[in-house]
Amino acid sequence: MHEPRRRWFDDAAGPFVRPYAVTRGRTRSPGEPLDLIATVVGAAPSMADRMWLEPEHLRLLARCRQPITVADLASDMELPLGVVRVLLGDLRDRGLVRVSSPAPSEYARDEAVLRMVLDELNSL
Amino acid sequence: MSSTLFDRAPDAQPVALKILIAGGFGAGKTTLVGTASEIRPLRTESSFSAAGRAVDDTTGMDSKESTTVAMDFGRITFQSNIVLYLFGTPGQKRFWFMWEGLARGAVGAIVLADTRRLTDCFGAIDYFEQRGTPFVVAVNCFDGAPTYGPARIRVALDLDPGVPIVMCDVRRRESAIQVLIAIVEHSMRVKTGGFATG
Numbered sequence A: 001m002h003e004p005r006r007r008w009f010d011d012a013a014g015p016f017v018r019p020y021a022v023t024r025g026r027t028r029s030p031g032e033p034l035d036l037i038a039t040v041v042g043a044a045p046s047m048a049d050r051m052w053l054e055p056e057h058l059r060l061l062a063r064c065r066q067p068i069t070v071a072d073l074a075s076d077m078e079l080p081l082g083v084v085r086v087l088l089g090d091l092r093d094r095g096l097v098r099v100s101s102p103a104p105s106e107y108a109r110d111e112a113v114l115r116m117v118l119d120e121l122n123s124l
Numbered sequence B: 001m002s003s004t005l006f007d008r009a010p011d012a013q014p015v016a017l018k019i020l021i022a023g024g025f026g027a028g029k030t031t032l033v034g035t036a037s038e039i040r041p042l043r044t045e046s047s048f049s050a051a052g053r054a055v056d057d058t059t060g061m062d063s064k065e066s067t068t069v070a071m072d073f074g075r076i077t078f079q080s081n082i083v084l085y086l087f088g089t090p091g092q093k094r095f096w097f098m099w100e101g102l103a104r105g106a107v108g109a110i111v112l113a114d115t116r117r118l119t120d121c122f123g124a125i126d127y128f129e130q131r132g133t134p135f136v137v138a139v140n141c142f143d144g145a146p147t148y149g150p151a152r153i154r155v156a157l158d159l160d161p162g163v164p165i166v167m168c169d170v171r172r173r174e175s176a177i178q179v180l181i182a183i184v185e186h187s188m189r190v191k192t193g194g195f196a197t198g
Helices: A018-022 A047-052 A055-063 A070-077 A081-093 A104-108 A111-122 B029-036 B093-103 B115-131 B150-157 B173-192
Strands: A039-042 A097-099 B015-023 B043-047 B066-070 B072-077 B082-090 B108-114 B135-140 B165-168
Touching: A039 A055, A055 A070, A055 A081, A070 A081, A070 B072, A081 A097, A081 B043, A104 A111, A104 B015, A111 B015, A111 B082, A111 B173, B015 B029, B015 B093, B015 B115, B015 B173, B029 B072, B029 B082, B029 B108, B029 B173, B082 B093, B093 B115, B108 B115, B108 B173, B115 B135, B115 B150, B135 B150, B135 B173, B150 B165, B165 B173
Parallel strands: B015 B082, B015 B108, B108 B135, B135 B165
Antiparallel strands: A039 A097, B043 B066, B072 B082
């Protein structure tokens, strides 16, 4: 694909072309956006699944066979968060990825969890 | 942890929590994340047009106008199977669109203040006050910067009496950890009504 020269945001960012080719231009997945620290876990794709999956879907699925947060997944795969969310949305729609429950916000309200965090921080 | 996810043992899944760090350019967000946690590369989407508008909706984001920006992202993994994630974002109002998903479900937020540019905090403070996100103000004490006591900072920022102010030097690990402790304690008071010592 021939792309015209793009503007660069800054040295750390770079041109923004390839990631959205992966998602076919989609910048948002339908439905509730995944929390950055939602934990996802992937299933093994069947042969039929492999027919429609893009290489990036397969890479992503392979990486989330063990539970992993959305942010860690994006970091590990060196893909922008929005791209990872779109790809995860595709996989979730096909039942190949599940999102953890309870939601992160429930832990953040859980006094016992917060108390454990305090103990851990105090012992650092 | 109640769910059994596919064929995995329930205890394989760590408990993930997040703290948001907001602050103006150069206030020390990157330093705080780097001092307190294991720093990780992370990019998120931004668009040139959105950066100039005080909007939180990027639905119409056009890939041709978009780029990615690096976020400050770090992780502290505790032995108790809890992982604390830190996300740093610019504090100015024009970056609010980036915060929507970050603030939701967070333990709380740290507003990192530089006494040479206190006004940089206003946007972040407004945001967290409006949404009821528990937050602390951490005053990063730079060498040579004017030093004001917490009382003067509170007046200057027009802070509610319940909002903790922590003086810190985020280059020092123990100081950075104290800031994290302050927000967790404050969050416990606000969200669960629990009594946190210290």
